[in-house]
Amino acid sequence: NAGVTQTPKFQVLKTGQSMTLQCAQDMNHEYMSWYRQDPGMGLRLIHYSVGAGITDQGEVPNGYNVSRSTTEDFPLRLLSAAPSQTSVYFCASSYNNEQFFGPGTRLTVL
Amino acid sequence: RKEVEQDPGPFNVPEGATVAFNCTYSNSASQSFFWYRQDCRKEPKLLMSVYSSGNEDGRFTAQLNRASQYISLLIRDSKLSDSATYLCVVNPGGSYIPTFGRGTSLIVHP
Numbered sequence: 001n002a003g004v005t006q007t008p009k010f011q012v013l014k015t016g017q018s019m020t021l022q023c024a025q026d027m028n029h030e031y032m033s034w035y036r037q038d039p040g041m042g043l044r045l046i047h048y049s050v051g052a053g054i055t056d057q058g059e060v061p062n063g064y065n066v067s068r069s070t071t072e073d074f075p076l077r078l079l080s081a082a083p084s085q086t087s088v089y090f091c092a093s094s095y096n097n098e099q100f101f102g103p104g105t106r107l108t109v110l
Numbered sequence: 111r112k113e114v115e116q117d118p119g120p121f122n123v124p125e126g127a128t129v130a131f132n133c134t135y136s137n138s139a140s141q142s143f144f145w146y147r148q149d150c151r152k153e154p155k156l157l158m159s160v161y162s163s164g165n166e167d168g169r170f171t172a173q174l175n176r177a178s179q180y181i182s183l184l185i186r187d188s189k190l191s192d193s194a195t196y197l198c199v200v201n202p203g204g205s206y207i208p209t210f211g212r213g214t215s216l217i218v219h220p
Binding site: 066 | 152155195201212
């Protein structure tokens with residue numbers, strides 16, 4: 001099992017650009033989520049999904065969209081990147097309340 | 111009051127020392143409790159679950175005190191490789207959404 005995979009590992013964007021962070025898991029977990037982690041702020045939930053076709057907002061959803069067309073994939077879209085979205089992004093899947101994290105995407109918005 | 115609170119540290123201890131961290135939570139309906147370990151610039155990984163009866167795994171012991179609403183992590187015979195940030199995670203009953211503490215930094219020095 002590859003577990004949770006994320007691409008890209010690193011990304012630099014200019015303000016106003018859009019992009020999609022990819023996340024996939026091969027453990028057949030229903031629950032998936034996206035977090036951002038900033039120094040001193042801990043992990044903050046952006047969006048989550050409890051199954052294919054179902055998504056909901058977390059603590060900091062503004063500026064991000066998600067979709068869940070399959071159990072395996074949960075992409076995160078930045079609509080118009082802003083410097084405030086410079087962060088490390090982690091995707092996670094969950095089973096029995098245990099979270100399995102991907103390796104993260106380090107995003108810098110100039 | 112934050113839902114899950116941890117002392118950010120850093121806890122600076124010599125090899126071989128015993129060190130303990132506490133994590134307090136505000137939601138008395140919380141059902142599941144976990145400790146995660148996060149190495150610098152890496153994703154969080156599950157260290158251990160915390161059961162009502164406590165949980166021990168080698169040098170690591172986790173305890174739950176429901177009356178005072180805190181969980182603890184005890185590390186005996188600290189190793190240099192234990193240096194990391196330790197995240198407390200609490201799941202409210204009936205919710206998929208975990209609440210993460212901001213983490214406690216541990217530095218073990220020779």
